[in-house]
Amino acid sequence: MAMLSGKTAFVTGGAGGIGAAICARFAKEGAEVIAADVAEPAALPEGVTWRRYDVTSEAAVRQTFDELGGLWDKLDILVNAAGIEIEKTIEDTTLEEWNRVFAINVTGMFLTAKHALPLLRKSPGASVINFGSYDGFIADPGLTAYCASKGAVHALTRAMACDHGPEGIRVNAICPGYVDTPMLQSFFRDSGDIESLQQAVRDVHPLRSYGTPDDIANLVNWLASDEARYASGQLWVIDGGLSAQVQQMRL
Ligand SMILES: NC(=O)c1ccc[n+]([C@@H]2O[C@H](COP(=O)([O-])OP(=O)(O)OC[C@H]3O[C@@H](n4cnc5c(N)ncnc54)[C@H](O)[C@@H]3O)[C@@H](O)[C@H]2O)c1
Numbered sequence: 001m002a003m004l005s006g007k008t009a010f011v012t013g014g015a016g017g018i019g020a021a022i023c024a025r026f027a028k029e030g031a032e033v034i035a036a037d038v039a040e041p042a043a044l045p046e047g048v049t050w051r052r053y054d055v056t057s058e059a060a061v062r063q064t065f066d067e068l069g070g071l072w073d074k075l076d077i078l079v080n081a082a083g084i085e086i087e088k089t090i091e092d093t094t095l096e097e098w099n100r101v102f103a104i105n106v107t108g109m110f111l112t113a114k115h116a117l118p119l120l121r122k123s124p125g126a127s128v129i130n131f132g133s134y135d136g137f138i139a140d141p142g143l144t145a146y147c148a149s150k151g152a153v154h155a156l157t158r159a160m161a162c163d164h165g166p167e168g169i170r171v172n173a174i175c176p177g178y179v180d181t182p183m184l185q186s187f188f189r190d191s192g193d194i195e196s197l198q199q200a201v202r203d204v205h206p207l208r209s210y211g212t213p214d215d216i217a218n219l220v221n222w223l224a225s226d227e228a229r230y231a232s233g234q235l236w237v238i239d240g241g242l243s244a245q246v247q248q249m250r251l
Contacts, residue, residue, distance in 0.1 A: 002030030003225040008072045009033045012055055012112055013082035014048075015041035017181020018131070021213030022079055023048045025221050031077065036064070038082075055082045055108025058115075065115040075119035077224045078128045080109040085146040085183060087190055098145045105149035106156065113160060120169050127224045128164075130157045132173040134239045150175075154235050161233030170232035172223050177239025178210035206241030 009026045013019040014035025023035045027047030035041055036053035044050055054060050068075065083105050086097050109130055120126040135143060136150030154173055161171040178184055178201055188194045202209055219238055222228055237243060 002028070003221060003227070004077070005030035007031045007076035007224070008074065009077035009079065009224065010036060010068070010075060010112075010116065011079040011081060012036045012053065012108070013080075013131070015039045015050065016081065016083075017183065018176070018179060018213045018216050019079070019081040021217040022081065022220050025214070025217040026077070026224065029221060029225075031224075032072075034068075036082075055080075055112055056103045058111050061111045061115045065119060069119060072119065074122035074124075074126075075116055076123040076126055078113065078116050078120060078126070079220060079224075080112055080128070080130045082108055083131055083183070085143060085187070087142050087187065088144065089142055090144045093145050101145040101149050102152070105146070106152045109153060109156065117164070117169075120164075121167055124168070125226055125229060126169045127228065128160065128169060128171040129220055129223050130160075130171070130173045132157065132175040132235060134175050134177045134237055134243050136175060136235075137237070138243055157235065158233050165232055170223075170228070172228075172231060172233070173235045174216060174220060174223070175235050175237045175239070176211060176216050177205070177237075177242040179216055180210055180212055184210070204242065204247075205239075206245055209240060211238065211240060 004026055009031045011019050011023050014023050015037035020041055023033045024045040026033045027045050033048040035048050035050045038054050041050055053064055086101060113128060130153050132153040133150040135147045136154045139147045157171055157173040188197055191197050219236060
């Protein structure tokens with residue numbers, strides 16, 4: 001039987017590289033899926049509908065979940081995947097840029113989860129999956145606001161898991177390393193010689209490759225399913241072994 005049969009899922013950032021792969025996988029596993037994003041997806045798999053959604057607007061978030069309450073009798077899966085990054089040190093980051101990164105990556109997650117709670121409580125086994133990053137544990141140079149925001153997501157995830165576990169709501173964070181999406185491509189584009197940089201990034205991984213959105217969707221799918229009924233409050237690193245290894249001189 002399909003792993004998510006009879007479940008409903010709401011995915012922020014559902015038009016992005018990782019979000020779209022998650023929506024497609026959820027639909028394939030039998031869930032009814034809403035891809036919620038400021039951007040419209042290029043294509044929508046069967047079983048997925050798109051809703052224009054801005055995680056930074058509390059009015060829009062509240063209205064969305066009010067309307068969803070009339071459509072669905074419960075929400076089983078919430079994925080908070082909307083996110084942005086800017087590549088700057090603190091010295092070069094303006095206050096406006098800092099606030100924008102936190103508004104989308106952290107406050108947007110808080111607002112969506114807060115207003116989704118009444119519907120999540122109606123599920124017999126709800127699962128919330130937040131997008132952190134390996135950058136929340138260790139830092140990529142020149143990515144300060146992003147690294148700080150992902151550290152906040154990790155702490156938020158643990159706190160939510162403690163508060164809402166007794167209500168039967170599981171909360172986990174996925175912490176990817178390099179995943180081949182528009183976000184990663186823009187990181188490469190801003191960094192000069194794309195070919196040699198891509199090769200260097202592959203070479204630094206023990207598995208000698210970076211991840212695909214489907215690699216991430218596989219783990220998200222399991223965390224969303226009832227097989228993961230005892231998994232909560234954890235930060236699931238999926239990075240091709242990158243963060244397991246110290247940097248060594250190649251002699
Ligand atoms: N790609 C990677 O290497 C990588 C690594 C670690 C963590 N992540 C995290 O995974 C998540 C998904 O990243 P991705 O690589 O798919 O990025 P992406 O840029 O492909 O997708 C992000 C999506 O978020 C949407 N978004 C931005 N602002 C929004 C807003 N205000 N409201 C609603 N939606 C908004 C964008 O329109 C986009 O569709 C992000 O949280 C990211 O930080 C990605």
